[in-house]
Amino acid sequence: MAAILLKNLQFKYPSSKTWVVDIKDWQVPAGEMCFLSGPSGCGKSTLLEILAGIQKEQAGEVWIGTTEMSRLSPQERDRFRADHLGYVFQSFNLIPYLNVFENVQLALEMSPHKKQKVASPRAKIDELLRSLGMSDFRDRAVTELSIGQQQRVALARALIGEPELILADEPTSALDYDHREKFLQLLFQEARKLKSTVLFVSHDRTLEKLFDRTVAFSEISKGRT
Amino acid sequence: MFFLHLAWKSLWNRKITSLLTVLSVALSIALVLSVDRAKRASEEGFTSTISGTDLIVGARSGPLNLLLYTVFNMGNATNNISIETYNYFKSHPAVEWTIPYSLGDSHRGFRVVGTDDSFYEHYRFRKDRQLEFAEGAKAQGIWDVVLGADVAEKWNYQLGQKVVIAHGITKGEGILFHDDKPFRVSGILKKTGTALDRSLYITLAGLEAVHIDWSNGAQPTRESAIPQDQVRAEDLKTTQITSFFLRTKSRIETLRLQREINTYENEALSAIIPGVTLGELWRGLEFVEAVLIAIGWLVIFVGLVTLLIALLTSLNERRREMSILRSLGASPMKLASLLVAESFLLSALGVLAGVVSHVFSFWLLKDFLENQLGLYLTGAWIGSQGWLAMSMTVVLGALVGFLPAVQAQRRALKDGLSVKT
Numbered sequence: 001m002a003a004i005l006l007k008n009l010q011f012k013y014p015s016s017k018t019w020v021v022d023i024k025d026w027q028v029p030a031g032e033m034c035f036l037s038g039p040s041g042c043g044k045s046t047l048l049e050i051l052a053g054i055q056k057e058q059a060g061e062v063w064i065g066t067t068e069m070s071r072l073s074p075q076e077r078d079r080f081r082a083d084h085l086g087y088v089f090q091s092f093n094l095i096p097y098l099n100v101f102e103n104v105q106l107a108l109e110m111s112p113h114k115k116q117k118v119a120s121p122r123a124k125i126d127e128l129l130r131s132l133g134m135s136d137f138r139d140r141a142v143t144e145l146s147i148g149q150q151q152r153v154a155l156a157r158a159l160i161g162e163p164e165l166i167l168a169d170e171p172t173s174a175l176d177y178d179h180r181e182k183f184l185q186l187l188f189q190e191a192r193k194l195k196s197t198v199l200f201v202s203h204d205r206t207l208e209k210l211f212d213r214t215v216a217f218s219e220i221s222k223g224r225t
Numbered sequence: 226m227f228f229l230h231l232a233w234k235s236l237w238n239r240k241i242t243s244l245l246t247v248l249s250v251a252l253s254i255a256l257v258l259s260v261d262r263a264k265r266a267s268e269e270g271f272t273s274t275i276s277g278t279d280l281i282v283g284a285r286s287g288p289l290n291l292l293l294y295t296v297f298n299m300g301n302a303t304n305n306i307s308i309e310t311y312n313y314f315k316s317h318p319a320v321e322w323t324i325p326y327s328l329g330d331s332h333r334g335f336r337v338v339g340t341d342d343s344f345y346e347h348y349r350f351r352k353d354r355q356l357e358f359a360e361g362a363k364a365q366g367i368w369d370v371v372l373g374a375d376v377a378e379k380w381n382y383q384l385g386q387k388v389v390i391a392h393g394i395t396k397g398e399g400i401l402f403h404d405d406k407p408f409r410v411s412g413i414l415k416k417t418g419t420a421l422d423r424s425l426y427i428t429l430a431g432l433e434a435v436h437i438d439w440s441n442g443a444q445p446t447r448e449s450a451i452p453q454d455q456v457r458a459e460d461l462k463t464t465q466i467t468s469f470f471l472r473t474k475s476r477i478e479t480l481r482l483q484r485e486i487n488t489y490e491n492e493a494l495s496a497i498i499p500g501v502t503l504g505e506l507w508r509g510l511e512f513v514e515a516v517l518i519a520i521g522w523l524v525i526f527v528g529l530v531t532l533l534i535a536l537l538t539s540l541n542e543r544r545r546e547m548s549i550l551r552s553l554g555a556s557p558m559k560l561a562s563l564l565v566a567e568s569f570l571l572s573a574l575g576v577l578a579g580v581v582s583h584v585f586s587f588w589l590l591k592d593f594l595e596n597q598l599g600l601y602l603t604g605a606w607i608g609s610q611g612w613l614a615m616s617m618t619v620v621l622g623a624l625v626g627f628l629p630a631v632q633a634q635r636r637a638l639k640d641g642l643s644v645k646t
Contacts, residue, residue, distance in 0.1 A: 049641045054551065075556055082554020089552070089642070092545050097238030098231075109227045110553045157553075169642075 002027040002063070003165055003197035004051060009060035011050055021047050021057070022222045026215075030065075030164075033188055033198045035208045038217030044201045047217070048167050051199070052085055053077030065164055083113035086158030086166040086196070091174045093154030094142040101125060101138050104156045114161025128156045132186055148179045152186065159190050166191055168200045172207065184210050228559075232566040235546075239539060243571060246535040250575025251582060253528035254618060257521035258583040261610040264514055266594070266602050270351075272503045274419040275470075277349030278324075279479045282306070282314070282486055283468035285493035292502045295326055295468050297420045298336050302328060305465040310492045314471065319478040322347045324470040327432055330403070332390045335376045337425045339432030339466070347472065350419050360384050361412030364427055367434045367458060369411035375422040377413045386410045390425070390435065392444075401444055403435040406453045418595060433461040471496075518610065525618055529625050532571055536564060536629040540636075547633055548642050557637045561630035565623055568630075572622020576615050580607070 004027060011021040020043040028034045038044045049055040050062060053069050054077075062069040064084065069077060081087075086107070094103045104125045108115040118124045129135045132152045142150060151171055158166050168187070172180040184200075184207060191198050200211065208214040236243040275281075275296050283291045284304035293299040315323045324347055327339035345356055345363045361384045364371045370388055382388065388408045392401040408427060416422055434456050438445035445451070473479050479498065486496035547560050555563075584606055587594075591602060607615070 045642075052552065052642065054641050075558075078554050078556040078559075080554075081552070085554075087552040087642070089549070093549065095546055095549055097234045102234075106550075107553055110550075110555060 001030050001065070003030040003032070003065060004028040004199065005061070005063035007061040007063075009050070009057050009062060011046065011055060011057045019222075021050065023047075023060075023220050024222075026220045028197060028199060030197050031192075031195055033191065033210075033212045034200065035211035035214040036199060036201045036217055037203065037205050037208065037214060038201075039203050042217050043221060044217045045169055047221070048169050048199070048201055051165075052087060052167055053081050082107075082111035084164050086160075086163040088151070088154050088158045088166070088168040088171040090170040091147065091150075093157070093171075094150055096143055098142065099138075100129070100134065100140050100142055100145070100153050103142055103153055104129065104160055107157045107160050111161060114163070117162050118160070125156070125160060128160060128190070129153075131190065132156050147174045148183070151175065151183060155183070155187060155190070159194065159196075162194045162196070164196060166196050166198045168198065170202045170204075171200075173202065173204060177206070180204075180207060181210070228563060229566055229570070232563055232570055235543075235563075236567055236570060242535050242539065246532050246571050247575045247578055249531040250528040250572055250618065250622070251578035253521075253524040254576050254579025254615060255583045255586070256524050257614040258579065258607060258611045259587070260517045260521050261608050261614075262583070262587060262602065262606070264517060265608050268507060270418055271507060272500070273351040274421075274503075275348075275350055275499050276352055277347070277472060278470040278499055279473045279476065280471045280483055280486065280496045281468060281499055282471060282494055282496045285495045288495065288497040288502045289506060291468070291495055291497055292499065292506065294328065295470075296499065296503075298423055302467045304493075305467055306469070306494065307465050307492060308463050310489070310494070311466055311469055314469070314486065317482070319473050319475075319482050321472045321474045323472075324348060325429060325466045326468045326470060327429060327466045329467070330390045330392060330432070330435070332376070332388060332425050333380065335373070335423055335425055337370075337390050337427060337432075339427055339429045341429055344426065348421075348470070350417055350421065354417070356417070356421070357415040359413045359415045361410070364411050364431065366409075366411070367428060367431045367456065367461070368406070368408050368453070369428065369431065370408035371412040371414060371426040372410055373414055373422040373424045373426075374416040376425055377410075382410055382413070384410050384413065388425070390427075392435075392439075405450065406435050406456070416595075429463045429466070430458060430461045433463055437461065521610075521614065525614060525621075528575065529572070529618070529621055532568060532575075532622060533625045533628060535571075536568055536626065537632070540564075540629055540633055543633075544636065544640060547637050548640060551637055552642050557634040560637050561627070561634045564630040564633055565626035568626025569619070569623040572625075573619050575622070576618050580615070583607075 006023045006026045009021060009023040010019050012019050036044055046055060050057055051064065053072065057070060060070065067080060072080060095106065098106065108118065108121050115121060126135065129138055132155060134149065134152050134156065137145060137149060142153060145153065172183050175183060187198065281291060281295050283295065283302055284306055286303050290300055294302055311325060314320060322343055324343045325340055328336060330337040342363065348356055359374065372382055388410060389402055389404045390408065392403060408431065437456055437460065438449055438451040473482055483496045483498065486494050550560060587602060594602065
């Protein structure tokens with residue numbers, strides 16, 4: 001079964017003349033660690049927003065697992081994102097006024113479905129922070145953390161509640177090389193535990209060897225690039 | 226519940242702005258509550274200057290005039306009442322008691338009232354408070370004078386001190402003095418917070434005594450003057466008084482008696498029911514009240530605008546935060562409700578702080594207000610105006626949050642997950 005299935009997907013912003021994303025047929029098998037590469041501004045972040053249900057395509061089908069996103073209402077897509085996805089940004093992933101623990105907890109509070117999956121939320125968050133090497137920082141203000149530590153907290157938040165799909169938008173670009181590799185290893189290790197699919201978007205092709213498969217955005221999308 | 230927690234944390238993160246916003250709402254609420262309270266207290270003080278008296282009787286005049294010169298030391302009587310008329314009503318079967326109340330002289334800006342023992346015994350104010358002495362006792366001898374609290378305080382008079390009264394009612398120092406016949410302070414009244422504090426009280430005989438050698442309102446010549454030590458009580462006959470207070474045996478008789486007095490054939494009299502006339506007078510002052518309330522609402526409006534400004538300015542620096550919440554599945558609607566919740570929290574905290582500071586400051590100022598200004602803080606801490614202002618502020622405060630909320634919502638849809646700056 002495919003974790004992501006796209007058919008005749010076309011998307012553009014109201015202001016753009018050409019399609020930003022134009023994908024005829026593409027899929028990511030469940031459980032795969034997929035690297036999607038492409039230069040900045042090529043439309044790969046937009047694709048992630050479509051997959052997350054934040055942007056709505058003009059045409060085509062978007063399937064996440066067995067759900068057809070394109071048929072959902074905006075509210076249902078928000079709900080679906082909260083319940084089934086994990087999302088990691090490039091940087092500034094954390095709410096500055098919540099501590100490390102609360103930032104992770106946020107994902108469970110936003111989704112009754114995720115919360116229900118986790119038998120004991122507090123213990124689960126602590127366990128996750130421990131396996132990411134962040135248990136010493138549990139009650140710290142996130143503003144006191146280094147970028148690398150912040151990204152690990154963001155990872156914990158994306159992983160909590162066992163989402164089927166984890167979308168990562170250049171999460172390592174603010175890290176130095178050693179930390180990038182360490183970060184990816186942690187991501188893979190936890191995602192495999194959960195049998196989650198990972199779609200990782202980056203312009204930095206030095207990382208691609210670590211993934212199951214690498215795809216260039218320009219290969220799948222006939223958009224403006 | 227978690228969202229309120231989130232809103233709270235977010236506000237706490239912006240402590241100083243939040244605090245100042247709460248403060249501005251608190252100040253406006255405290256102002257409205259205090260104005261309302263002071264208004265109710267002054268109305269209370271005003272209307273409770275006299276109580277227990279069913280009718281005030283004087284020579285025929287308008288009811289307001291009669292009320293003003295008897296109870297509030299303002300204006301003058303047009304005419305006097307003969308003592309025969311007074312005695313007639315004093316022994317009238319429907320009357321329980323009367324208090325004679327004669328005016329005409331003054332002392333350094335304060336009025337001198339000629340009365341008798343019944344004044345100390347029967348006069349009531351603020352429901353059933355009786356006159357009490359801070360020092361000394363009531364005026365009994367011809368040359369005794371009792372001072373209202375303000376009089377004693379202003380001129381720092383002590384018991385036993387000699388006081389000269391002036392002829393006629395003047396604002397400041399008199400022109401014609403009864404300086405040949407000084408009075409001796411026999412007592413000083415406790416503060417009442419009413420006009421009673423601003424008068425001097427002598428006996429009816431005393432009032433006659435200073436005028437014994439006067440004829441037709443003219444000062445005695447050196448030859449006709451009678452020295453103070455030769456004035457004897459037997460020679461003093463009160464022939465007229467200015468007005469009197471009256472209590473009926475049964476309240477039902479008040480109206481009938483009022484009509485009887487107003488139509489009394491031997492003399493033209495006016496009788497008023499003090500409560501009714503006080504009410505009329507207070508209603509005449511209602512526009513002041515309206516102005517105060519309007520100012521209060523304007524201040525609340527300013528407080529809410531401050532709240533709005535604080536939220537709107539915070540929006541820009543919180544775009545990233547909104548994107549994160551969005552990525553976690555928060556709908557634009559939910560982001561909007563977060564801002565409404567913050568706005569609600571700020572205004573609710575503001576109202577709470579306003580109430581606390583209102584209660585606390587009045588508690589601190591209670592003695593000062595009662596003793597210095599005669600504002601007796603009876604009744605509820607918060608009146609209906611106050612409750613209205615408080616609930617309106619909380620409701621409007623939450624509504625004000627809708628404006629930044631709508632903006633955040635619109636921006637969230639436009640921004641998606643990446644903040645385009």
